[in-house]
Amino acid sequence: MKPRDRLRIAMQKSGRLTEPALELLNRCGLTFRQSRDKLFCFGEGEPVDLLLVRDDDIPGLIAQGVCDLGIVGRNVLNEYRLTGGLAGPALAEWRPLGFGRCRLSVAVPQELDYRDASQLQGQRIATSYPGLLGEWLRERGVDASVVTLAGSVEIAPRLGTADAICDLVQSGGTLVANQLREADVLLESEAVLAGPQALPSDERGDMIELLLKRLDGVIQVRESRLLLLQTSRGALDAVIRLLPGGPQPTLLPVAGQPDQLMLQALCAGEVSWRQLEEIKKAGAREMFVLPVEKMLA
Ligand code: ATP
Ligand code: ZN
DSSP states (O other): OOOOSSEEEEEESSSTTHHHHHHHHHHTTOOEEEOTTSSEEEESSSSEEEEEEOGGGHHHHHHTTSOSEEEEEHHHHHHHHHTTTSSSOOEEEEEEOSOSOEEEEEEEETTSOOOSGGGGTTOEEEESOHHHHHHHHHHTTOOOEEEEOSSOGGGHHHHTSOSEEEEEESSSHHHHHTTEEEEEEEEEEOEEEEEESSOOSSHHHHHHHHHHHHHHHHHHHHHOEEEEEEEETTTHHHHHHHSOSSSOOEEEEOTTOTTEEEEEEEESSOOOHHHHHHHHHTTEEEEEEEEOOOOOO
């Protein structure tokens, strides 16, 4: 294959991951002109192009060297590692991307009182993830028969072709509609940036490193929150102890109230209502949680 001088990223052509993946790349400063056949998108500023394909094809395209990177669910990447990709080059998960979150779970009929995997012994389990399910069963010493289906896995128990299923779950609504219930989680999944285990040693490797740095910045900002609050000097220690992670808070005096301080803290993740309530109980008031738009340390 002739060497390419532009980076090529594979992503899902149309599906749950398409919009958030494009938005993430845009935030990294990458913009694309969509070609008419919509398979290939030419990058406008940086030498980075997109290949729009079915998500299932993404790991294989990276393994074959057709694409340098891919944005794909961890579920698809790990299944490929255990099945199609066994003979090829190893693939790595370079970054978790924080969208497309779901679980790969075993679900059983609602009336079954599930306690552990041993109850699946001798059962028929329908799935589109025979690799991941097979490994999970093996690790637990359970001998079950894995029925591989390409889609509509959730109706197999009603059709009588399986006793349980192993499928992706987000809210659980599909399971309830099919009189099933989530019994065990095999994998917590989200979209990831996948690539070869070793970066190419040419300019494409440098471009990947640059992209990873931008991605890290974008992801960090997206998850950061600025917490503002007022507290008395007396309650300060108790309040600080409850602050969710991040660097040391900044303290400012409050005009006309010598006993009061204004506190400003950068938090590494979401701040929950429960955390706010706890901090308030410790003596804080006038609390604000703000999203962070850009950050340059
Ligand atoms: P394609 O045509 O590309 O093969 P698909 O039907 O396999 O599409 P989608 O349903 O768009 O794919 O899901 C893509 C990915 O989104 C999944 O592999 C998974 O990582 C993630 N995902 C998040 N929530 C869910 C969910 N509730 N059901 C299925 N996938 C989900
Ligand atoms: Zn798919």
